[in-house]
Amino acid sequence: MHVPFLYRQLSYVALNVSDLSRSTSFYSDLLGLELSAEQVGESSALRCDTHAASLLLYQADEPGLRRVAFQLASSADLAAAATHFESRGYEIWPIPSEELPFLRVAGGFRLYEPTTRVTFEYFASVMDLGKAYQPTVANIQRLGHVVLRVVDLDGCWEVLERDFGLLSSDFVEDKAVWARCYPNPFHHSLALVKSPENGLHHVNFMVSEIDDIGRARNRLIDAGVDIVFGPGRHKPSGSVFLYFLDPDGMTAEFSFGMEEFPEENAREPRMLENSSTTMDLWGGKPKPTFSSAGVIAGKDR
Structure with missing residues (x-):
């Protein structure tokens, strides 16, 4: 078995939604995720573990999958992943600096999966919040x-x-x-x-x-x-x-x-x-x- 870089976990999924307030309430009040950040009228971050975000919701015209994000095992694996993808002919681009405060990651990159055009995001360092996630209606x-x-x-x-x-x-x-x-x-x-x-x-x-x-x-x-x-x-x-x-x-x-x-x-x-x-x-x-x-x-x- 050979893998080009090591993963830690699926970190978050980003969805486009047609009514941000309605969807935020659904995932927090009915499912039990915790609202950890929001940009009023634009996006919400919800979590169900120590990280700042497990699910991101973005106001958009059409509902769908916006992005899939993975945390890699180390900064060395992040560098190895970037080198690997470029060697395979992929275009990669950095996570925009203006998004980093909302995502609470230290930097990383994005690329397209070529057969579906799903955006994949990779990073190594993500903020753990000081206060533990508190389950409410579901554990x-x-x-x-x-x-x-x-x-x-x-x-x-x-x-x-x-x-x-x-x-x-x-x-x-x-x-x-x-x-x-x-x-x-x-x-x-x-x-x-x-x-x-x-x-x-x-x-x-x-x-x-x-x-x-x-x-x-x-x-x-x-x-x-x-x-x-x-x-x-x-x-x-x-x-x-x-x-x-x-x-x-x-x-x-x-x-x-x-x-x-x-x-x-x-x-x-x-x-x-x-x-x-x-x-x-x-x-x-x-x-x-x-x-x-x-x-x-x-x-x-």
């Missing part, structure tokens, strides 16, 4: 993962494995790939699902108790939120899940439990059957609106 542990809808599944995965250094954990042939960012142990921080068009599939938050799944289901139903899949249990990762729609119809997920990989001698990725029971061992089926909204925002520089 959120962390931002878990982001999943993309992709037209060219094989081509996109080839790029992410070869150039972005991600490792597959499981796959369904011609359907999906689940990938981890080594040496982070979690089964996946990013996944791809084959689709007629590129877009956001969903954003996941991991909770610390299975009861959080049940409580969230009832709380969201009472608030009129559309539950689109679950509760159920995935075969890949083993997680118990609940999917629901945010105010723009984009899909979010709460999950409990996830397979973790050792740093050395990890198992080989499994080829899983393309069946409904692979996605839900309990036999549930998603609604048609599941993971159907959220464009790729495109240029972010």
